[in-house]
Amino acid sequence: MTTASLSALRPDRELLEETIRPAYDFIVCGAGSAGCVVARRLAEDPNVNVLLIEAGGSDRVPAVIDSTLWMSNIGSERDWCFSAEPSPTVNGRTPPLPMGKVLGGGSSINGSVWARGHKNDFDFWAEEAGDPAWNYESVLGIYRRIEDWKGPADPKRRGKGGLLSILQPENPVPLVGGLIKGAEAIGIPYVDDINGAAMEGDGGCGLANVPVQDGNQRVSMAATYIHPFLGRPNLHVLLCSQITRIVLEGKRATGVEFVRLGKRYAVSADKEVVLSMGAINTPKMLMLAGIGDESELKGHSIEVVQHLPGVGRNFQDHILMAGCCWEYITPEPPRNNAAEFVFYAKSDSSLKTPDLMPVLEETPFGSEVTSKQFDLPVGAASAWTLAPGLARPDSRGEVRLASTDPFAKPRIFANFLSTDSDMKAMVRCVEMCREIGNSAFCAPYRKREVMPGNLKGVDMENFIRNAAGTYFHESCTAKMGRDAMSVVDGSLKVYGIDGLRIADASIMPAISTGNTMAPTVVIGERAAEIIQAAHGLSPVAA
Template sequence: MDQNTHDLNRHENPAPTRHEVSDDFDFIVCGAGSSGSVIAARLAECGDARVLLLEAGGDDVAESVRDPAQWPLNLGTSRDWGFVGEPAPELCGRRLPLSMGKGLGGGSSINVMVWARGHKEDWNHFAAEADDEAWGYESVLGYYRRIEDWRGPPDAVRRGAGGPVYVAQPRSPQPIAEALLNAASAIGIPVFDTPNGELMESAGGASIAELRIRDGRRESVFGSYVRPLMSRPNLTVLTDALVTSIIFDGKRATGVEVLVNGQRRAFTARCETVLSLGAINTPKVLMQSGIGPKDELKAHGIPVVQHLPGVGRNHQDHLAFGCTWAYRKPEGVGGGGCEAKLFWKSDSRLSQPDILQCQLEFAVPSPAETGLETPAHGWTMFSGLAQPKSRGRLRLSGPNTNDPILIEPNSLSEPEDMAAALAAVELCRELGNSDAFTPLVTSEAAPGTRDRAGMIDFIRKSAVTYWHQSCTAKMGRDSMSVVNNELKVYGIESLRIADASIMPRITTGNTMAPCVVIGERAGDLIRKTHGLAVLSGVAPFA
């Protein structure tokens, strides 16, 4: 392992240089984010299985990572891939910034740390698409019981204790968070003790958020899963290691080519290679390696290894519209700034909530196109689409590593999304202008009173995303599916995908927690395939 990686654990022995890292491993996991970190740890627990975890970014020791309140400072830096969407016609031609974590921990090292487990109907949809009840809600509850170290009221059915993932609600939420719950209750929206219990089996409700913050410090997924195992000789973690392509022997993946500090290296995986590069880079690497829509690959001179037309299609994200109010006086900000959540339906006939509202305890500037001024002190409700119907796609701009991926979010292209957006913003305004907030705010700064045409204009010009890109290499059984129920890439041996790209549709709420489940599920599948057992004398996370 390299010195930078080993410095993350002060109890390490002196580390070998990068030149001493072997070229051969049993398993290669590409990407140290919220799924890849889990997989690498679960495999490294097992006997002598030699595991290589590759991360294109750097370490996670900066104060801007460790201090939850500083997460916005990472946006646009080397810790952010900094993707930008293509001009979106339904957003007045705007290009959406699409941030994504780059570095150990991935998004879990730069996000707002909200732990949102997904609705019951999300997971049952996964199971139906995969024809596998192991992806269903009852099974996933078992995974969450294994994963969590929940520091709230015990719930033997829905919550776990003693797992690797510390989850807690803020001890003393800011008054603005309590005001949201009071406002919701006043208009008949149920208030729950937690957003991840009964609420995610119901029509919706409001709750104080659950966060990955311990003693005022961020808890990344890498920190929870991989760091405790860094001294194990069978685990190698390389940072500044950009995966450029998959190596094949016929239709079998045998490893990957990687730029390590700019130097090209090839690593071999004796058993399996796993892509956990996220919903943008996973399809890019697949396509540039010859897996994807054959017409697009041929147009860029890429030899076709496996025609899979669904690679890069089905792109989904949570779109949001910032509704802002001015404070009477400056108010405090708790944790990462998000301490309250609300989920609701735009139409009572729906099977699950399609409105997602995250309250930020500071005023977020609206895009310049809105022409709206941001108060010096205030709060913003990101009123968003939990179940968007619009689907985007990714396209290659060229065959080379440095050729950028073209992201077409296609936001608000389906009329159902505009209808849901209008309902979401109106609900947000009803809440924010209610008596519950009167002691704290003076006026509504955005969007303000508008007719329908004016509100549609605001929605098109103010739309941003939650940076929950997903679904671009989906799990399923139809012709557009990329992986099967065991996350194996169709038509290719020894290659799996495990990250947000495999979601058939986006989950309700922030995507970090579902990505941990995907990592756990992948770990179980791989261990079963290769008959791996946890090394005697080493306590498993479960």
């Protein structure tokens, strides 16, 4: 898509939806990576009416459509602009926690990396849920069904002809070839599909899969699932509409209240309410409705409807470091999604699953601290960053209410690097990234190492704490399972509450290995299957 055509874009007709019925069969709260899927799949049955409510605005804007501009969305009106509470584990910093506030949610503002997750992730989910329909073989079937894979043929693992166009970056920056050879030199094998057999074993390095087409045009879940259905009379999509309350009658969810463009509405759900608001807003709305830990609710004088101590707990996020940066000899503008290389490896060979997931950021990338400490080059094309990341952090945090005001941001205790094991793994990850970046294979693209340099011991740990932050993968705060801290069961129903399910990354019992968009889409697909079966719906494929 050309710059001229991008600049000529106008908001789509979803902004013009003014017909709000008093009741729908299903209300889906949040139009993110899972919410778009659930709403679309339910609306495939023409005999049911579906309302999809999104707090943000239209996704038909250049910064969303052009996947290379994704960082410009951070801190914009398309971001909830959450931040973590100060923590000594990151030297008192308050790392930002971006989350999509736009049609498509995170899939509209993220780095467009399609990472399916590891076999062990889904087998663990199935064990926790007590339901084999969540295991790897079942999830693999969903991926095959929804993908239109453009990469190397793999009929066992990859699908053709599905809704989602998934490919490997076309004509990546030349640096990628050097990174691949540098990774191979330290024992990380190149694989022709990073989402294939590598995610059943010890990992590897290679090109990230991306939902991108025509060079740099984002394939979001809004564009894929919702836009083709906008003309359907049984699907209403309301933007700029913020949920303020889940309406409960006794222990049954019967609807929601929301504010749209300054006006308050109350709408009923004859069958179910589905929360797809993400791992920060979903627990917040549950607690405001009286569903959560009794002591937390009473501390805000909220009447306890259902004591579920796991609401808001178990917060997890892949920890990403804004570090390991090199200046280019010759400036090179970002291409495709500006994150074309990734590797998965183990910090300790005894681990069952890869726990490291660094990614290439094709720009200078520093934190608010490290950007000032080091002479970070200016300009998107001036430098490149191999950003260390943890795929399986042991650190756990929580989301708590700040007040009973539905418009107030909750308090988020991310607790990044709060375990010795995470620090040990991150130190090893930095060492590996530096070995690759400083290898002879990357010399043609390396004028100088900007940061961190050859730091050791306490100095390296201090650098890591100053550079650590979010991978934008907030999850696990309303986990699926069968223990006392579980919030939903294997069918995603909230324990003790009828007519209420959750379908977003908050239900993950443990965070997936890799970027969380793809597993969140799977959660949406599973939720839709479960709801369709529960209500005898007859989906009619588009």
